[in-house]
Amino acid sequence: MEDKILTVEHVCKYFDSQTALDDVSFDINRGEFLSILGPSGCGKTTMLRILIGLLASDSGKIIKDGEDITNAPASKRGMGIVFQNYALFENMSVLENVRYALKINKETRAGSAEKAKDMLQRVGLGEYIKKKPYELSGGQQQRVAIARTLVLNPDIILFDEPMSALDVATRLSLRKELKKIQREFGTTMIYITHDQEEAFALSDRIMVMEESRLSQIDTPENIIKNPANDYVKSFVIDNLRQKIDSLAKYASVDGGAEA
Amino acid sequence: MTALAKKRSSVRLDLVKLLLAIIFILLCLLPLARMLFFIDKETLTKVVSSESFGKSVLNTLLVGVTATAISVTLALLLSFSLQRTKVRGKSAFSMIFCLPMLIPSISIGWGMVILFGTNGVLTRLFSLENSIYGFWGIVIGSVIYAFPVAFLMLNDVLKYEDGLPYEAAEVLGFSKWRRTCAITIPYLKRPLISAIFATFTMIVTDYGVPLVLGGKFKTMPVLLYENVTGSLDFAAGSVIGVFLLVPAVVAFLFDLFSKSKGNTSFVPKPMPINKDKIRDAAAYLLCGAVALASLIFAASFLFLAIVKKYPRDLSVTFDNFVRTFELGGSEYLVNSLIIALCTSVLGVVVAFITAYFTARVSSKTSRFLHLMSITSLAIPGMVLGLSYSLTFNKTPIYGTIAILILVNTMHFFASPYLMAYNSMSKMNENLENVGETIGVSRWRIIKDVILPQSRSTLIEAFAYFFVNCMMTISAVSILTNTSTKPISLMINQFEAHMAIECAAVVSLLILVINLLMKGTVLFCQKRFFDRKPNNTP
DSSP, rough: OEEEEOOOOOEEEEEEEEEEEEEEEEEEEEEEEEEEOOOOSSSSSHHHHHTTSSOOEEEEEEETTTTEOOTOOOSSEEEEETTTTTTOTTSSSSHHHHHOOOOOHHHHHHHHHHHHHHHHHHTOOOGGSOGGGGGGGGGHHHHHHHHHTTTOSSEEEEETTTTTTSSSHHHHHHHHHHHHHHHHOEEEEEEEEOOOOHHHHHHHHHEEEEEEEEEEEEEEHHHSSSSSHHHHHIIIIIIIHHHHHHHHHHHHHHHHHOO | HHHHHHHHHHHHHHHHHHHHHHHHHIIIIHHHHHHHHHOHHHHHHHHHSHHHHHHHHHHHHHHHHHHHHHHHHHHHHHHHHHHHHHHHSHHHHHHHHHHGGGSOOHHHHHHHHHSOOOOOOOOHTTTOOOOOSHHHHHHHHHHHHHHHHHHHHHHHHHOOOOHHHHHHHHTTTTOOOHHHHIIIHHHHHHHHHHHHHHHHHHHHHHHHHHHHOOOOOOOOOHHHHHHIIOOOOOHHHHHHHHHHHHHHHHHHHHHHSSSSOTTTOOOOOOOOOOHHHHHHHHHHHHHHHHHHHHHHHHHHHHHHHHHTTTEEEEEEESSSHHIIIIIIIIIHHHHHHHHHHHHHHHHHHHHHHHHHHHHOOHHHHHHHHHHHGGGGGGGGGHHHHHHHHHHHHTTTTTSSSSHHHHHHHHHHHHHHHHHHHHHHHHSSSHHHHHHHTTTHHHHHHIIIIIIHHHHHHHHHHHHHHHHHHHHHHHHHHHHOOOTTGGGGGGGHHHTTTTOOOOOOHHHHHHHHHHHHHHHHHHHHHHHOOOOOOOOOO
């Protein structure tokens, strides 16, 4: 039986006269990796900010583990977020970044340094704890941001296009790391992206968005086999097919040369 | 945070912004309005139709146009010499060129007298015959006073010009001349106009240089100074003040509407510089000559400060320092240090808070507060001083050091505010959001993250306030009295009593104190805030 951790019901959001989210409903299972895929301006970041509690919806409900968290403060939702460019505290060391939230809170202060060190060890940054974020590579910075979130034991981690500023090689290696971290911690992850390939490589399910509306939410296989409408077919399948065709063309050129 | 709590918090933040904007209106626009309403039709007609006013307008424009043309040309040549040649010691040259920015403009005037006056050091050494008093004296003094500002603006622009379009033009076979017309001139157009406006405004609103070197050739700021401090005719001063506002307001509006919206984090490709020995030799010659002139200028104060009685007795002595302090120098120095330190602390605190609200709490009120924060750029110091005098003359702070601190904070506020604004705009936009998601308040994030990351900028802002307060003679000259007088205003007083050695001591003291402040800031920047990114995979 599916174990739903989060349910979003009929969420709407308007900015002045513009509709940012139009009656969006979906749910996510415990331990699942869900990608929200769509072009710029389709409302995916607005959805993410409403889920974490940085933005209030105009209508609709968000239910987590059976509890209505629509009006709960961001820090009380049991969720963490990794922002685009990571938003690390440049004046603090890697260890201080991860330890900061634990240290501030009286209940978690005791043993915070050990907990943070342990977390950094688990994400493979044990030897970088004294470095400042700007001394690390993009990939290492992402791991610090994930460790900072994971150390608070969130039930769900949200990612706001965390790899959009990275080069292709780093993105490929980080995808693997992200999946590894998810397997190890078993955390539910919601990942915002406009990159079809990234969504298909990472996700258990993909939610495709179009101009403030949800177009389809399904497994990658089902989206390929049964696209819900022309938009999904063109934005997801045709785009992927183009990439595959390009690769095939280069593969045949290489093959020809070898022959 | 619930939707209602979010709305409440946003209203609270908007209220703080509004409160800050009201403070700026009260301390900047209101005094200005008071000055404008002080002018009656009769005084306006009387002043504008007077011969001295007409002459002073013409003189000011003549000096302004000539000195601006020379200053900006010189600044452009020096910037090209440093940024487009293989000249070595670029930082050292830049620092030496900026030495005149560390002394009051009145000291520049007296430096000219020490070197080229009737009994000037160089006049006697080379038996020079031309008089430095009048138009050309003011022009040369104004160039020395204003060219470092134009140089800093243009040098920065050339330093960060992207080399990629030049490489592309070379590949396309563009000649040097075509490259200049197609790339350099369009790129330089806006900063050059900005530099021209800034330099022109500085020159035409300064009274220090023309007061010393003008003689009968009077400019508008001198006329304002004489009307207000000499004849106590505040109404006539207000009329001249309004006219002095015009260039400053035009420069302000130009900068406001022509600000580049380019990507501030863009990293340009370094400009390719080919080998050219003749070009480099010419650059060395120009930079060397200007650096030498700047150093001779600074050395002239030292020379005069340590000779017994120039030009009769050139024996070395420290008596002038003792005499300066005996004649009230120590009290005035303490006044200056109190004003400079208090202004710097107050200015930095207000600049940081204001910049935080405009750069990191975006809403419709942010733009309004930003505009109010930079309004002081459009008000020359003399005009601000006069408006304060008319507005606060019946308040308890009038005649105290507090009003000098207040007027200096407002007068020099815009640049440090913009430094803090730019620095905080460049920080990651989600720092406060991270705080919200991990249960850390906005104020705690400011204390633990934003403030530590702004330290370098705030120290620079502190030094900016300090240096300018130490050397300013504009707004304070109208608001000061014998017990609150800053040391920069003693220069003229000593000259009036024929104690030019003491005036040199004061100029030297201001220069040394400002150099120490600049040196300390530079040391702190290098020692504590120099980032060395390490891009290990």
